[in-house]
Amino acid sequence: MTKLSGKTALVTGSSRGIGRATALGLAREGALVTVHYGRDEQAAKETVALIEQEGGRAFPVGAQLGTPGAIDQLFAGLEAGLREHTGQTVLDILVNNAAATTPGDAPEEVTAEQLDEIFAVNAKAPFLIVQRALGLIPDGGRIVNISSAVTRIAIPTQVVYAMSKGAIDQLTLHFARHLAPRQITVNSVLPGATDNGSAAFQTPEVREPMSQLSAFKRLGEPEEIANVAVFLATEQARWITGASLDATGGSLLG
Template structure:
């Protein structure tokens, strides 16, 4: 996004150092960015997020216009059998993965101009069965419904709403350093490898451009052809 000229608001929940490093990397590359802190899924989360966002936008641009919203934050589960899912785990995933994006988008619509972009990040798990990730998959399926209905609702304003569904992507988690796990995960993709963050980011950036102005209400598969058969 920054390479394409966007001022990027880097949201973080707990890892301030990582957010600051991201901002510094963007600035080192000639881009513009600022961090925004807000823990999602707790009281006052949306207000806190937008206080920081609007302050940062005003500082850097003199106004609070938000052209592009990417709903990317999510909680994942470690893998729990359906019989063992607790109400606490269910509520936590639902609060961050489904409720937060809905109300973030609702609030952002006050700032997004006509012709803006909303991009929701789902998961390839919404189209395959993985019982140990049932709650996570449910929350992401709901996000795809948010895309569908908002695309229709916001079309008169020329705001496109789309979903990107990544597959197995190396996000820096320690599990990706285990050779046998990497090999097993690699077999899911048609390319027989694990996806890189940049490959998903490129798909997201495309949907934010004017080139994607005629695309709305759809889910872009960014799984590297996972489980094609």
């Protein structure tokens, strides 16, 4: 029997990259996975197809986080899919992975609109998703938030992204205390430079310097971050809560 047999999961932003790898990892352990996407429905369907090819179970749900009505849309699709596949609306595992990135401008060039957009997706939406999901998550459930190593180091061009991910770490800390009486664990995973398949990481001028950040002198793979998230979703991680797990390949060693 796999570690998550009979469990249900929602992974936001799971049409590609770390989210897709996490959805696949949870499905391999037996979970029914809700594959959330913002804009790319086809990519989400590809994630579902990959899961089903391996004998797993999944269904897609679309909602563009950070826009009006997105949380209602997400949970309407989630609950409908859970009812269809299980006959009930229990959500055992929530992985907040979806995020918007900054364009890499100097701090002086960041606009108020960009600030609002990044925080709406990266901080406000995860809070509202956790808040809404608490009516579906049973005692002993799992919440995993994908944060970032940029919350621990200074990269001026990523200040807004880092601020928004710092909010995720605070969400983790305070909800971990709040939900401990229900035996619900809440943890963050901090990825470093990870090859998420984007075009930027395929260019030597980006790939080489980013690879040097890790103690292993290479980029991380989405599966390596996903493995940490999946572990936190299992019973083996029941004694870990309120933690921020470094998954940077030693990038924060100094």
